[in-house]
């Protein structure tokens with residue numbers, strides 16, 4: 001909880017979420033600047049720090065911001081580091097792809113103030129479009145990657161990352177993942193430093209800070225040197241350790257996998273040697289060599305890719321891991337999966353059967369599956385309904401979309417999402433499609449996503465004479481990741497006011513001639529504007545603006561001013577509302593009803609009903 005994250009009771013044991021532990025570690029390290037673009041499972045790090053910031057003001061001052069995208073967030077933290085301040089950038093794993101251009105060059109420049117990039121990976125893709133293992137970024141960027149095995153350790157390691165970064169002038173990737181970021185555990189609080197965020201004088205150092213080719217050639221040599229030095233440090237680092245055990249086969253485990261290994265060995269009632277690694281990259285080869293000197297082979301336990309295993313094989317170590325099918329190549333681990341793998345190598349009888357280990361479905365027995373749906377009254381549903389009506393009239397159309405709550409528009413009956421690749425790709429892909437498709441194209445993108453990565457592709461469309469409609473689904477928040485503000489909201493990270501950047505002005509500035517704003521709760525007008533947009537000869541942008549239903553309803557619900565809709569006796573069970581609109585507030589149990597506990601009173605269903613049977617009934 002926030003009160004524990006900002007507690008100054010050194011030595012106290014508190015129960016924190018993994019992401020709160022990262023926030024606390026950064027505070028204990030005396031963070032100066034933290035920037036992030038939200039993304040599950042990383043979002044709560046900055047959510048926590050932005051709540052903590054005003055509460056610690058005057059005691060522990062730091063600057064925190066939600067940036068427009070991950071590259072910008074990384075660059076904000078780079079700016080802090082180059083001025084000698086401690087900077088942190090937080091993002092989900094795919095966010096690092098966006099930030100990677102800056103990351104790979106910053107590695108050459110190197111950190112001045114401690115620099116930590118938190119990459120929260122998402123094995124099993126609970127909320128992500130892919131399962132990439134961001135330890136590879138350590139190799140490609142030549143920077144260290146550090147992982148923790150528990151929430152308590154995560155706090156400690158976060159703090160240490162800043163020190164290590166400064167010691168070696170290297171940026172550090174702190175790799176977390178869903179099961180660590182979203183787990184809770186005991187954290188022993190360290191000291192919260194008292195500090196001001198004082199501005200400093202700029203000290204010029206173009207020979208290290210400007211990566212022009214002549215400098216970069218020299219900086220690369222220095223980067224390789226630093227990497228060798230840090231490897232040596234990792235050989236002796238107290239967060240990498242060996243646990244003695246019996247037998248000629250040991251285990252090497254990194255991060256959370258170490259905790260799975262400990263439990264799995266307990267279940268198997270065996271005691272074999274373990275090398276616990278917190279540094280995934282560079283691999284501390286001397287430590288590994290010492291560990292394997294009395295062993296015949298090692299079992300490698302790691303999520304997601306055989307990252308360590310590949311390196312160990314290159315060292316000539318005999319391994320049992322993912323590469324020879326002792327552990328699955330896909331999806332996250334659990335204690336059962338790790339136990340099965342170890343048992344298979346050692347030819348032991350596991351305490352668990354394959355079915356139970358893989359399915360891990362204890363919870364599923366008590367919790368029925370709840371596939372995600374757009375909320376009752378979600379403005380996206382209304383927009384998609386209007387798009388679907390227009391597409392039905394056209395006969396066919398291509399509907400590239402993007403990432404956000406609105407991706408759920410893929411589902412029946414709306415079926416308004418045909419393509420989703422990554423943030424911002426709706427607009428880029430629409431560009432390509434427009435030069436090769438006969439059909440009309442209606443692309444959709446959220447407001448946060450548009451500001452994140454949609455703008456360059458829109459400029460490209462105008463410049464290259466593309467023809468499509470772009471509907472910007474502006475619910476005035478970053479809905480999917482927990483309602484973080486963005487420039488279009490005019491609110492900043494700590495709740496302070498910022499200058500609101502108007503999306504319509506950006507769109508016009510990109511050169512778009514057709515720009516219209518609609519309220520999706522007005523279905524007839526939305527359809528009318530969409531039809532004109534489709535007929536426009538060029539790029540047409542329709543901004544469908546209505547605040548997220550959760551935010552819109554919150555205050556009205558509290559005040560009791562929501563007037564729900566009712567299905568009257570005029571309903572002839574034509575099912576038009578259920579079959580074409582499908583708001584979750586609509587229920588069918590022999591007759592059509594509206595669940596007043598979830599209805600936000602948007603009134604769209606009454607416009608969908610051709611019989612006038614759904615009406616707002618004012619309480620007398």
Ligand SMILES: Cc1ncc(C[n+]2csc(CCOP(=O)(O)OP(=O)(O)O)c2C)c(N)n1
Pocket residue numbers: 037038039040070092094095096098129403404405406423445446447448449450473475477478479480481
């Ligand atoms: C590169 C990248 N960063 C972050 C995310 C996580 N993420 C998915 S959608 C989204 C933004 C959604 O906001 P918006 O576009 O406003 O749509 P809404 O959910 O509000 O409908 C974010 C941050 C991601 N998938 N990829």
